[in-house]
Amino acid sequence: MGRRRLLAVLLGAGSLLGIGLYARRARAHERVDLYFVDGSMVSLEGASAEAAHLLPLAHDALRAARP
Secondary structure: OHHHHHHHHHHHHHHHHHHHHHHHHHHOOOOEEEOOOOOEEEEEOOOOOOHHHHHHHHHHHHHHHHH
């Protein structure tokens, strides 16, 4: 009975750790994708100077679009 409980605790802890690492990784990789009428696209890293100006505007737009 002790082994089963230990296995369950380890499995739960591993799952929580995996969820936390996945969420942290997703947050660290913000980027801005700009799509143009001619079909081209430019992708800017979140840490770049150009994206620094656009990210607050994008966050405001997403916040406004949520119910």
